[in-house]
Amino acid sequence: MKHKLSVLVPALLAGLMLHASAMAADAAEYKETLARAQETLRDAESKVQLWSTSEILLLDAEAAAASGDFELAVALANEARLHGELAVATAEREKKTWQKHVPK
Amino acid sequence: MKRFLIACFLLVLAANVYATPEQDRLALREFFAQRFPDLDLNEMINGLYAFDEGAREQWLEMEDFPPYEIAIEEGEGLFNTPFANGKSYADCFENGGIGIKQNYPRFDTESGEIITLEYAINQCRTDNGEEPLPWLTGPLAAISAYMAYTSRGNLMSVVIPDDPRAVAAYESGKEYYYTRRGQLEFACENCHMQSAGNLLRADRLSGMLGQATHWPVYRSKWGEIGTLENRFMECNLQVRAKPYEAQSRVYRELEYFLSYMSNGMEMNGPASRR
Numbered sequence: 001m002k003h004k005l006s007v008l009v010p011a012l013l014a015g016l017m018l019h020a021s022a023m024a025a026d027a028a029e030y031k032e033t034l035a036r037a038q039e040t041l042r043d044a045e046s047k048v049q050l051w052s053t054s055e056i057l058l059l060d061a062e063a064a065a066a067s068g069d070f071e072l073a074v075a076l077a078n079e080a081r082l083h084g085e086l087a088v089a090t091a092e093r094e095k096k097t098w099q100k101h102v103p104k
Numbered sequence: 105m106k107r108f109l110i111a112c113f114l115l116v117l118a119a120n121v122y123a124t125p126e127q128d129r130l131a132l133r134e135f136f137a138q139r140f141p142d143l144d145l146n147e148m149i150n151g152l153y154a155f156d157e158g159a160r161e162q163w164l165e166m167e168d169f170p171p172y173e174i175a176i177e178e179g180e181g182l183f184n185t186p187f188a189n190g191k192s193y194a195d196c197f198e199n200g201g202i203g204i205k206q207n208y209p210r211f212d213t214e215s216g217e218i219i220t221l222e223y224a225i226n227q228c229r230t231d232n233g234e235e236p237l238p239w240l241t242g243p244l245a246a247i248s249a250y251m252a253y254t255s256r257g258n259l260m261s262v263v264i265p266d267d268p269r270a271v272a273a274y275e276s277g278k279e280y281y282y283t284r285r286g287q288l289e290f291a292c293e294n295c296h297m298q299s300a301g302n303l304l305r306a307d308r309l310s311g312m313l314g315q316a317t318h319w320p321v322y323r324s325k326w327g328e329i330g331t332l333e334n335r336f337m338e339c340n341l342q343v344r345a346k347p348y349e350a351q352s353r354v355y356r357e358l359e360y361f362l363s364y365m366s367n368g369m370e371m372n373g374p375a376s377r378r
Contacts, residue, residue, distance in 0.1 A: 048280070048354060050346040051287045083287070090289060098282040101293050102128065103135040 026070030033077040034061065040084030047091035054083040125264050125274055125364050132365055136313050140301065149317045149372050151310035155301040159308065163376070172249060172322040172374040175329040179250030182243055187232040193247070196228035205248075205255035206371050209262065209360045211270040218273050218356040222248055222331055226351075239350035240334040245320045249329055252320065252373030259370060260317055262363045277361025280354060281312075286345030295339075307378065316363040318375035329374060332359060 037058060044050045061076035123131070136145055143154060153160040183201065186192045194200035198207075208221040219227070225247055226236040237244035264270050284291045293312070295304070300311035319332040326334070333355050337347035348354045 045346075048283075049285055052341055052344045052346045053287055055346070086287075087285075090284060094283045094285075098279055098284075098291070101282045101291070101297075102123070102278070103131040103297075104123065 026074065027065070030061070030065050030070050030073045030077065033074050033081070034058070034065075037061075037077045037081035037084065040081050040088065044084045044087035044091065047088060049087040049091040051083050051087050054080045054087070057083065125271075128278065129365055129367055132313060135297065136300075136311060140311075145313060146369060148311050149314035149366075149369050151314070151318070151375075151377060152301075152308040154311070154314075156308045159378075166376060170322070171324075171376050172320075172329050175246045175249040175320070175322065175374065176253045178243070179246035179248070179253075182247050183250050187229070187234050189232055191232050193225065193228055196224070196231065201251055202254045203258055205252045205373065206258040206261045207263070209356060209363055211263070211265055211267065211273065211360075213265070213267060216269040218353070218360045220333075220351065220356055220359055221251060222333070223351050223356065225251075239331065240337070241326070241328050241330045245329045245331050245334075248331060249320050249374040252318075252371065255371045256373070257370060259368055260363060260366045262360065262367055264360075264364060273357045274361050274364065276354075277357035277359070280358045281361060286340065286343035288343040290343040292339065312362070312365060314366050314369050316359065316366045317369050317371050318373040320374050322374065322376045324376070324378050332362075 041050060041054050041058075044054070057076050057080035061073045061080065064070070064076060065073035133145060136143075136148065140155075147154040150160070150163075153163050183193050194202075198204055205221055208224070209218045211217075212219050222239060222244055225244060226239075230236055237247075264274050281292045284294070295309050296312040296315065299309050302309055316332065319335075320329050321332075321335070322329045323335075331350075333350050336355050336358060337350070340347040
């Protein structure tokens with residue numbers, strides 16, 4: 001029994017430490033992803049092209065992070081960033097093409 | 105000689121790229137004249153009812169007891185109620201505020217801003233020490249409805265003065281109208297020019313001409329009277345674009361452009377729509 005405990009306790013401690021470090025990495029990753037998403041959305045907004053769906057995703061990401069689900073939080077923030085990138089792409093394309101639709 | 109030829113080339117290029125507001129308006133009328141050769145374009149002030157005979161009949165019946173009537177009465181009462189300082193709305197507007205909606209939005213040379221009628225109403229309130237009213241529905245829309253009612257029959261007469269700021273505001277509004285946006289990537293033009301008169305599920309789409317003559321509108325969907333900006337926001341949400349703040353510069357410039365396109369058409373607000 002003593003022998004078993006001497007193996008189990010360090011293993012358990014190591015497991016807990018690993019889990020904590022994984023959590024910390026996820027939280028950091030979320031922060032980084034969120035910052036990137038926010039920057040992209042600001043760019044889209046400055047180009048008068050923000051989607052109505054993007055900020056909702058960020059709010060959902062925030063809620064997921066607050067509940068400790070960083071995997072979901074990162075996924076949602078990434079999706080928001082993608083929305084921003086697509087909106088910016090639309091803005092850049094439209095800047096060159098909108099005139100073509102004006103009756104001459 | 106070489107310089108002269110280059111100057112001529114640039115002039116021709118500019119003429120092809122840049123159209124004046126009046127050229128835009130005439131080209132738009134021509135677009136719809138070709139699109140709907142049998143339609144009297146002046147009918148387009150009635151929106152979808154210009155295209156849909158069945159819906160038009162129902163709408164005309166509804167006009168016997170129009171749902172916006174209460175708003176006109178409420179607006180008249182509010183319009184004639186003096187502010188705490190003894191002044192009133194009539195003191196803020198030319199002709200005492202009667203029969204002037206066709207001149208809005210207008211360009212204010214002093215501030216360089218586009219002033220919509222609703223913006224001017226709230227400006228009148230704050231200039232006289234009153235709190236501004238909420239922009240989209242309620243008392244402000246009712247006052248606007250009353251002022252629109254007194255302007256019925258006048259012709260839309262929005263002016264774009266020879267001021268680069270006014271022209272820039274018009275051009276921004278125009279760019280907004282023709283630019284695709286939102287997750288669904290729709291421009292105003294996609295629905296109200298390309299697809300005008302077509303069905304979108306159960307709703308027939310109105311055309312761009314005359315789109316600014318009949319506001320504010322009682323929409324059955326809203327269950328109350330609301331301003332044109334309320335509709336802009338709704339359109340934005342329908343294509344999943346983030347709406348702007350009410351009376352933001354973006355919307356005021358859009359309204360400036362849209363209203364100019366209806367110049368010469370009869371004012372017929374307030375109106376009712378599905």
